[in-house]
Amino acid sequence: MAVMSYDIIVRQLAIRSDVLIENFKPGSTPTIPYSSPSTHNATSTALEKWDLHPAAIHPYNPDLIYTRVSGYGQTGPWEPRPGYASVCEAESGFRYINGFPDEASGALNGPPVRPNISLGDSVAGLHAAFGTVLALLQRQRKKEAGEAGGTTVDVSILESMLNLMEGIIPEYDRKSKIRGPSGSSVTGIVPTNAYPCLPASSSSTTPVYIVIGANGDTLYARLMHLIGAPHLASPQYAQNHQRAVPAAQSAIEEAIRAWTSVRSTTDVEQALEAAKIPVGRVVNVKDMVEQGEQLRARGAIQDVWVPSKGEDGWSVKMQGTFPVLEGCEAKPRWAGPxxxxxxxxxxxxxxxxxxxxxxxxxxxxxxx
Structure with missing residues (x-):
């Protein structure tokens, strides 16, 4: 008896499915009929080579949603390029604004700083999930109108990262401004930064940092009075655009640093919480798992059981399921089969x- 081939198996699954998700490197979509797979373009993706692309499957399942994730998208001159998160983060402009600026030019000084996670992959995954949900809603409306509901969701890591870049393009287009890195602060928002506090122990000389976000005008005024700098709460500093002037920002940042640097993170946190000013410690994963009362209270860290053949199994802590939906107890059912x-x-x-x-x-x- 003949054994069903892998492409036939995937084809049969696709015909019976609502969504097909793939992240092969794109290539040219063949226009040849299904009966001639051997003549496929050599640069096609695996789906095209196996005749599993939308044009081949939609005649059998016209409502199938194809979600295709790649570095640069399914069209354009960079379509066939391989694209990992790291290089797409660089091409999106994201890496350029992460680091420390040259004091004279404001341009990136030295190598860009990379967050120690694969951010581009996660952001592209979120775009793929959101795009798939939108396509399913669109399919429902199409079917109500008597139309086939199938479509393709084209997600690129490059564009997903670009979507995080706020107003950098209109800033450049209208003001010829090239946003550069800003260290631990953010351009044009004052004050919001990481400030040094006393070392965690008497045997250490390394400061512990705390993040303060007091860029709202009323928050800012409260902070200046709290740290004993009422002169910086005068009308000339009342609004954010006044505080974002380099000389003003420098004076404000120095006053805050002078206040936090002689206090512990606990003292700073308690004082700012009492004044209702946003403040947060710079914590590591040990702090979150062992001391994260807010995370524990909301079930954001879950103990998940991992069965093991021939053994009792074991438990592992991992993130919960987000966002939280009212009336829905969503949490990880397994750590991964x-x-x-x-x-x-x-x-x-x-x-x-x-x-x-x-x-x-x-x-x-x-x-x-």
Missing amino acids: DLGAHTGDVLGGLLGLSEAELQRLKEKDIIG
Whole structure:
């Protein structure tokens, strides 16, 4: 008996599915019929080479949503380029504004600073999820109008990161301004920064930092009176655009640093909380897991059970499920199943493959 090939398996699953998500490197979509896979363009993605692209599947499942995630998108001169999060973060302008500025020019001074996470991948994933939900809502409206609901959601890491970049493009277009890095503050918002406090112990000389966000005008005035600098709360500093002038910002930042640097983070936090001024400690994961009362209260850190064959299993802490939906107790059900754990359920349940057929697929290394 012939063994079903991997592309036929995926095709049959796609015909029975609502959404197909892929992140292969794009290429040219072939226009040849399904019966001629051997003549596919060599630069096509795996889906195109296997005739699993939208034009091949939509005749059999016209309501299928294709969500395609890539570095630079499915069109344009950079379409065939491989794109990882790191390089797309750089091309989006994000890396340029992360670091410390040259004092004279304001341009990036030295290598850009990278957050120690794969931010571009996570942001692209959020765009893919949101785009898929939008496509499903659009499909519902199309079907109500008697139309086929299938479509393609084209997500690029480059554009996902660009979407985070606030007003840098209109700033350049209208004012020829090139936003540069600003260290631990943010351009044009004063004061919001990380300020040094006393070291955590008497044996250390390294300051501990705390973040203060008092850029609202009333918050700013309260902060200046709290730190004993009422002269900086005079009318010439009353509004943010006045405080964002370099000389004014320098005076304000120095006054705050002088106040925080002789106090512990606890003292600073308590004083600012009493004055209802936004403040937060710069914490690490140990602090969050062991002392994060807000995170614990909202179930943001969950203990998830991991079963183990032949053993009792074990528990691991991990992030909860966000956002929180009223009336819905959403939390992780597992830390991640073993690779292939549900292959039998999917292929048997959706495609009706027997145990014997699944075994033959395993013997041919088509499934694990």
